[in-house]
Amino acid sequence: MTALRPERESGAAGYGDAGDQGTSYGQPYEVPDALGEWYGQQAYDAAVGEAPLGGGPVDEETMALRVPAPPGESLAAGAAAGTGTAGTTRATEATTGNGATGTTPGGRAARRKAAKRRHRRHAGHVGHGDHGAHAGPPAEPSKDDDQRRPLSRVEARRLARARKPSPAVVASRLIGEVFITTGVLMLLFVTYQLWWTNVRAHAQAGNEASQLQNDWASGKRNPGAFQPGQGFALLHIPKLDVVVPIAEGISNDKVLDRGMVGHYAEGALKTAMPDAKTGNFGLAGHRNTHGEPFRYINRLQPGDPIVVETQDMYYVYDMASILPVTSPSNVGVLNPIPKGSGFTEPGRYITLTTCTPEFTSKYRMIVWGKMVEERPRSKGKPDALVS
Incomplete structure (x- = not known):
């Protein structure tokens, strides 16, 4: 039987010189039958686990098979044929071995466990030499290794407690969310009050003004008693560019919050209509929000016209005086001869009332006027509305 063998060491004794046929160093040569049978038996024993090839131990660190020693050579010489750490190991095992196989006490299982312990102690990997193996320097543990390492139950609990927010943090977050929610709601409320109510009331x-004028043109409405919330006239304040319907009553829902001006026409606060020969025509309106028709009545000066337009007539009043602040309970300002107005005798007056200061309803502001012209609609608009 013939086989290829590794090249021999320079100057070393040959294996079975009788079988060589003048082959040069490093070239294959034929192996005698007896030696081939011996190699085959050794390979079989190593494959089935009876003994390593050549009777030598298997390097547990590299799991590499070594070149078996030929028959007749000592086990020590066969171990010296290895290089590096693996060779030294085999030599030690051959010298202190137990029996012909050269195994250390404890057997292969003990050697495997020892190799595994050595592998765990070193973070590096085992390198392979030409005929042996050596352990590399221990590697530094990296953060990735720590992250990949499974956490113990204690470490997992500690990590969960560290990630869980403290009661103080939870309370502060809750308070912050309440403040943010409250702020958003307040902003929405202010936007609704100052902007949306005006948009809706103006519409x-x-x-109502368009419908009122259409009814006048078609003759559907006749002068007389009006139902609460029913529009019956238009108020013009040219200086403030105000044109707003006048409705019966001072209800918030039916009149004032709908952007209209209300006529005091109920109970103790009942006032005269514009067509009365004497009396005080009292009106109320919002100064802020809901159309705010009386927002700037504080800018009126004596002599500024205030015009009430009905189905048949124009009633023109000249602004006479103003009461900047008074109590909401001061109903004397609506008397036929209004208190504080400066009027001393009966006449045909108009009174405008609204809240003050702005954006509050703590006090009332009063503006008075005196009628100076009564003009039928058939004669056209008065000069106060033309100029």
């Missing part, structure tokens, strides 16, 4: 008042 409602505009529709």
